[in-house]
Amino acid sequence: xxxxxxxxxxxxxxxxxxxxxxxxxxxxxxxxxxxxxxxxxxxxxxxxxxxxxxxxxxxxxxxxxxxxxxxxxxxxxxxxxxxxxxxxxxxxxxxxxxxxxxxxxxxxxxxxxxxxxxxxxxxxxxxxxxxxxxxxxxxxxxxxxxxxxxxxxxxxxxxxxxxxxxxxxxxxxxxxxxxxxxxxxxxxxxxxxxxxxxxxxxxxxxxxxxxxxxxxxxxxxxxxxxxxxxxxxxxxxxxxxxxxxxxxxxxxxxxxxxxxxxxxxxxxxxxxxxxxxxxxxxxxxxxxxxxxxxxxxxxxxxxxxxxxxxxxxxxxxxxxxxxxxxxxxxxxxxxxxxxxxxxxxxxxxxxxxxxxxxx
Ligand code: KG4
Ligand code: ZN
Numbered sequence: 001x002x003x004x005x006x007x008x009x010x011x012x013x014x015x016x017x018x019x020x021x022x023x024x025x026x027x028x029x030x031x032x033x034x035x036x037x038x039x040x041x042x043x044x045x046x047x048x049x050x051x052x053x054x055x056x057x058x059x060x061x062x063x064x065x066x067x068x069x070x071x072x073x074x075x076x077x078x079x080x081x082x083x084x085x086x087x088x089x090x091x092x093x094x095x096x097x098x099x100x101x102x103x104x105x106x107x108x109x110x111x112x113x114x115x116x117x118x119x120x121x122x123x124x125x126x127x128x129x130x131x132x133x134x135x136x137x138x139x140x141x142x143x144x145x146x147x148x149x150x151x152x153x154x155x156x157x158x159x160x161x162x163x164x165x166x167x168x169x170x171x172x173x174x175x176x177x178x179x180x181x182x183x184x185x186x187x188x189x190x191x192x193x194x195x196x197x198x199x200x201x202x203x204x205x206x207x208x209x210x211x212x213x214x215x216x217x218x219x220x221x222x223x224x225x226x227x228x229x230x231x232x233x234x235x236x237x238x239x240x241x242x243x244x245x246x247x248x249x250x251x252x253x254x255x256x257x258x259x260x261x262x263x264x265x266x267x268x269x270x271x272x273x274x275x276x277x278x279x280x281x282x283x284x285x286x287x288x289x290x291x292x293x294x295x296x297x298x299x300x301x302x303x304x305x306x307x308x309x310x311x312x313x314x315x316x317x318x319x320x321x322x323x324x325x326x327x328x329x330x331x332x333x334x335x336x337x338x339x340x341x342x343x344x345x346x347x348x349x350x351x352x353x354x355x356x357x358x359x
Contacts, residue, residue, distance in 0.1 A: 004028070006088040007039075008337060009076065009112070010330025013065040013105030014097025014125045015150065016046040016056045019326035020072040022080040022087075023135075025334045032338045035136055039080035041320075041327045042072040051190045055180065062100030069108055076326075084116035089342070091333025094122030095352030096151065102351035110347055119342050121333040122349035126357045128328035129290040130158055133315040135331050139286055144274040144312070146267050146303070149291030150176035150191075155222045155270040156357060157277070158288070161335050166358040167270045168222025171214075175259060176293045178226035182255050185230075185237050186248050196252045197296050203246075203253025208236045210258040212265070220269040229258050260302040267303065271310040287312040295319035 004027045012019040025036035046064045050056050077083060084090075092109030095102055106122065113120035129147055133139050141160045144167075147153070153170040173181070176193055183192025188199065210232050213225040233255050240247045271287065279285050287307045293299065294316050307314040321327060336342065343349060 006334060006337065007082060007086055008330045008334040009073070009084070009087050009090045010123070010326040010328075010333055011069065011073070011092040011105040011109050012125070012128070012324055012326040012329045013069060013101040014093045014095070015101065015324055016050055016061050017043055017324040018046070018065045018068045018072055019043045019324065019329075020069065020076040021326035021330045022076050022082065023327060023330040023334055025331075025338070027338050030338060030340070032335050035134060035138060036331070036334070038135065038327045039082070040076040041325060042076045042079070043325055044068050044072060047191065054184050054190050056098070058098045058100055061098055062104060065101045065104040069104060073108070073112070084112055084118070087116065087118050089119045089121055089333055089337040090116070091121040091123050091329055091336075093125045093128065093329050094349050095124065095355035097125055097353065099351055099353050102353070106349065106351050110349075114347070119337065120346040120349070121336050121342055122346065123329045123332045123336070124355050124357060125329070126152065126355070128332045130156070130164070130288075130357065131332050131335060132290050132317045132321050132328040133288040135321055135327055136317055137315050139288060139315045142278050143286035143288050143315075144270055146263065146270075146287065146289045147291050148175045148263070148289065148293035150174060150180065152291065153224050153226075154357075155267060157274055161339055162341055164357045166356075167273060168224070168266060170224040170226065172225050172227040173230065175224070175226060175263070176291070178230055178259070179293065181230055182233050182252075185234050186243060186251060188248070193293060193296060196256060197298060199249050199252040200256045200298065203249030203251070205253040205257035207250035208254035210236065210254050212258055212261045215262055215265040222266050222270045222273065224262055224266055226259070226262070229255070229262075256298055260299055263299060264302050264306040268306055268310065271307070271312055275310070283311070285312050287314050289314065289316045290322060292323040295322040
């Protein structure tokens with residue numbers, strides 16, 4: 001294999017997707033060059049395992065990772081037509097996430113690296129999401145990142161690899177978590193995000209008057225809060241009971257409109273703050289939206305318009321790379337490997353349930 005091409009295996013087991021992927025990246029002057037190629041992207045969703053419980057059951061998730069990870073790795077090598085010996089590095093999510101699942105991916109990754117005598121890289125799952133847009137688009141640093149997933153809702157300035165500054169974050173629930181809880185209130189299936197999006201398409205977005213917490217032009221903030229919106233939705237659903245398809249569609253649409261307003265308003269403030277540091281008035285800057293909630297087409301459209309107003313170009317990965325996957329972990333591992341950001345004692349990497357991206 002050519003010298004300036006690297007191959008990295010990535011493993012992802014932090015929540016309810018078991019995943020293994022192999023990426024091929026070109027290097028130039030010690031940095032990855034271009035988007036590279038995803039040679040295999042194996043994902044096994046555990047949705048059916050957890051759906052009866054309305055949320056992820058950590059013990060069941062860990063057992064499922066244990067049962068399936070080895071097979072997914074073998075499938076990834078087969079599809080990419082390579083072996084562990086062809087890898088330049090092996091990467092696995094080391095946190096944040098559910099500790100049982102993390103330990104399985106991390107230990108498997110370390111064992112493979114040890115057996116094949118390859119460098120091992122423990123990757124921050126949030127860094128995987130943060131860099132995921134670079135799998136398909138040439139997005140250069142610095143860029144503004146809106147990270148919206150089941151566990152996080154943050155606005156960050158991505159100044160470079162391993163260089164993040166937090167501009168704002170949720171004070172209570174993550175946005176994906178709010179979607180999942182809202183779906184439960186309306187007896188919709190887990191995970192709630194895709195289900196609410198589907199129902200909302202047929203609903204009236206102004207049917208219910210729901211709050212937009214922390215949204216204000218007088219006190220511009222880049223923080224979010226979704227617990228008040230969730231309570232207001234519960235009260236509206238109780239008042240409207242018994243719920244039929246039309247009421248559910250209207251509740252879902254009104255909820256989604258409120259979430260959209262919150263994301264647009266706070267991201268707007270963040271774009272203006274980001275421009276003060278990174279650009280002049282006429283410059284076109286970049287906004288990346290990543291994480292599972294970024295798969296939502298209504299929210300993507302709202303954010304695209306908001307970005308245009310502020311002269312930002314919006315980059316959002318394709319939906320399959322927004323939700324958890326191992327291609328983004330392999331990609332983050334490849335970027336770290338290329339930049340020489342490999343720990344001196346990688347086998348001492350520990351699993352971390354909490355691991356903020358900014359220092
Ligand atoms: O990034 P992700 O796959 O896992 C975490 O790292 O948390 O995000 C999962 C979250 C879930 O809360 C799910 O309901 C939400 O992303 N989600 C969506 C959509 N697809 C997934 N939320 C809104 N609309 C969607 N289409
Ligand atoms: Zn995630």
